[in-house]
Amino acid sequence: MKEIPVIENVLKLNDEVASLNRQTLREAGVFTVNLIGSPGCGKTALLEATLSRLKGRMRIAVLVGDLATARDAERLSRRSDQVVQINTGKGCHLDANQVRQALKRVELHRVDALVIENVGNLICPVGFDLGQDIKVGMFSVSEGDDKAAKHPHLIHESDLLILNKTDLLPYVPFNLQQFREDVATLNGAMPLIELSVLQGQIDPWIRWLSDVVRPGRGSAEQSR
Amino acid sequence: MKEIPVIENVLKLNDEVASLNRQTLREAGVFTVNLIGSPGCGKTALLEATLSRLKGRMRIAVLVGDLATARDAERLSRRSDQVVQINTGKGCHLDANQVRQALKRVELHRVDALVIENVGNLICPVGFDLGQDIKVGMFSVSEGDDKAAKHPHLIHESDLLILNKTDLLPYVPFNLQQFREDVATLNGAMPLIELSVLQGQIDPWIRWLSDVVRPGRGSAEQSR
Numbered sequence: 419m420k421e422i423p424v425i426e427n428v429l430k431l432n433d434e435v436a437s438l439n440r441q442t443l444r445e446a447g448v449f450t451v452n453l454i455g456s457p458g459c460g461k462t463a464l465l466e467a468t469l470s471r472l473k474g475r476m477r478i479a480v481l482v483g484d485l486a487t488a489r490d491a492e493r494l495s496r497r498s499d500q501v502v503q504i505n506t507g508k509g510c511h512l513d514a515n516q517v518r519q520a521l522k523r524v525e526l527h528r529v530d531a532l533v534i535e536n537v538g539n540l541i542c543p544v545g546f547d548l549g550q551d552i553k554v555g556m557f558s559v560s561e562g563d564d565k566a567a568k569h570p571h572l573i574h575e576s577d578l579l580i581l582n583k584t585d586l587l588p589y590v591p592f593n594l595q596q597f598r599e600d601v602a603t604l605n606g607a608m609p610l611i612e613l614s615v616l617q618g619q620i621d622p623w624i625r626w627l628s629d630v631v632r633p634g635r636g637s638a639e640q641s642r
Numbered sequence: 643m644k645e646i647p648v649i650e651n652v653l654k655l656n657d658e659v660a661s662l663n664r665q666t667l668r669e670a671g672v673f674t675v676n677l678i679g680s681p682g683c684g685k686t687a688l689l690e691a692t693l694s695r696l697k698g699r700m701r702i703a704v705l706v707g708d709l710a711t712a713r714d715a716e717r718l719s720r721r722s723d724q725v726v727q728i729n730t731g732k733g734c735h736l737d738a739n740q741v742r743q744a745l746k747r748v749e750l751h752r753v754d755a756l757v758i759e760n761v762g763n764l765i766c767p768v769g770f771d772l773g774q775d776i777k778v779g780m781f782s783v784s785e786g787d788d789k790a791a792k793h794p795h796l797i798h799e800s801d802l803l804i805l806n807k808t809d810l811l812p813y814v815p816f817n818l819q820q821f822r823e824d825v826a827t828l829n830g831a832m833p834l835i836e837l838s839v840l841q842g843q844i845d846p847w848i849r850w851l852s853d854v855v856r857p858g859r860g861s862a863e864q865s866r
Contacts, residue, residue, distance in 0.1 A: 456680055456681045456682065456762075456785075457680045457681075457764055457785055457789055457792070457793075458680065458781075458782075458784065458785025458786045458789055459785075484792050485765065485792060485793060485794070485795070486791065486792055486793070486794050487788070487791050487792055489788050489791070489792070508765070508768075508769065508795055509765075510734060510763070510765040510766050537765070538680075538764070538792075539734070539763055539764070539765055539766075540681055540762070540763070541709065541732070541733075541734040541761070541763055541766075542734050542763075542765075542766065544732075545732065557682075558682075558784065560682065560782065560784035560785075560807065560810065560814075561680075561681055561682025561683075561784075562682045564711070564713050565681055565682055567710065567711050567713065568681070568708050568709060568710055568711055568713070568762075569681075569709060569710070570709070570710050571709070571732055583784070585813070586784065586810065586813060586814070589809070589810060589813055590784075590810070590840070591840070616814070616815070
């Protein structure tokens with residue numbers, strides 16, 4: 419049973435570095451989102467659309483985690499000059515130290531919001547604090563209506579849940595009512611935003627983000 | 643740096659139990675598939691269709707891993723009386739010992755093939771041997787054409803790759819040629835099967851499975 423104390427140490431060390439990240443980000447007035455979703459649920463596409471939509475209104479930096487390739491960073495860097503790709507190799511989640519290293523590449527004094535796009539994985543990223551203000555969970559319709567019920571920890575830990583690809587509802591079996599009920603049962607206080615990035619229908623997310631991030635005045639979190 | 647030897651011990655212990663599983667399964671003449679894919683790529687739906695299609699021709703048992711709920715086992719148990727659900731809690735993959743425990747619930751003497759539907763996750767399951775004969779990786783079109791390139795370890799480790807949901811090709815951005823090229827670059831020897839479970843188009847998979855599994859005569863693997 420040797421592994422248990424070691425794992426606790428790893429998590430404890432992670433939490434300490436996450437606290438440092440949180441302090442750094444709050445002092446810089448940067449509101450930080452940890453975006454956790456399945457592979458291919460549309461995280462990068464949502465961020466592309468968000469950067470375009472909020473251009474000139476909100477300065478957004480992105481850290482993006484993947485096992486391999488810099489494809490996501492290349493896509494996003496067309497829309498923001500503050501994008502850092504973190505390649506984790508075989509690593510199944512981002513940890514606070516990877517974020518700490520990546521933050522050295524970001525000019526925080528000219529950033530209003532930081533989105534950390536975690537590695538596409540509904541499980542391992544949930545347990546690792548990165549220093550974010552909020553966690554946003556994300557699914558897509560094509561994954562099936564059972565995914566909330568199957569991932570209760572993500573639902574419990576998230577401050578907001580996004581359901582993407584509503585444009586595919588006519589083509590896939592998905593009971594929207596069942597999905598909504600599962601979400602409400604697991605975390606009744608958490609808002610659920612349904613959208614279609616492909617069709618540019620992201621207004622509720624833009625409104626939500628604009629409400630929590632207050633450019634130039636620090637984050638809503640700080641002003642409480 | 644204490645965690646490294648401990649992780650090695652965990653993997654070593656896993657491999658030892660996996661070897662025992664492999665021995666048990668081969669002695670029973672059961673061909674075993676470790677099915678690894680993203681959440682919602684259609685693993686359970688493929689197995690439902692497979693059980694229906696091969697009813698009376700191949701006796702298939704299924705072990706199915708999920709963090710929570712018995713929904714997949716309930717779906718599958720309508721089509722096979724040898725289905726075991728393994729709930730992993732926060733565990734991001736199945737390990738050999740979980741499989742060993744679950745095998746006690748299976749009457750191996752009346753099984754030709756065992757499919758282990760791993761936890762929906764493209765990363766962590768790849769490193770854990772369960773005692774399978776082959777690993778099958780699985781993606782779906784709706785996840786995007788970059789998923790092979792982003793998950794090279796899964797591609798390297800798989801003996802067969804399935805791309806599901808080709809019925810959605812008209813509705814999502816997916817460059818099939820790019821996907822095929824990425825797969826061929828990463829693992830040129832591995833066959834790629836493209837199918838649509840929703841539309842019942844699973845013939846290439848049924849042919850492939852029928853070829854490797856020889857009911858009543860032990861698996862192809864054994865007869866080599």
